[in-house]
Amino acid sequence: MSVAGLCHVCESAAARHTCGLCGQAVCVDHWQSTANACSACARGTGGGV
Numbered sequence: 001m002s003v004a005g006l007c008h009v010c011e012s013a014a015a016r017h018t019c020g021l022c023g024q025a026v027c028v029d030h031w032q033s034t035a036n037a038c039s040a041c042a043r044g045t046g047g048g049v
């Protein structure tokens, strides 16, 4: 079995994006396209809110 990779935030959904800041793979639910980062990084980065 080959798993493409799971979101590092929820660890249950398939990762679709890679955070440009921490390099972790995240699912669409935890991807912030406006910040080009995962939800965790986007929260601590100057991306608006």
Ligand SMILES: [Zn+2]
Pocket (backbone or CB within 6 Å): 007, 008, 009, 010, 011, 012, 013, 026, 027, 028, 029, 030
């Ligand atoms: Zn997720």
Ligand SMILES: [Zn+2]
Pocket (backbone or CB within 6 Å): 019, 020, 021, 022, 023, 024, 037, 038, 039, 040, 041, 042
């Ligand atoms: Zn990140």
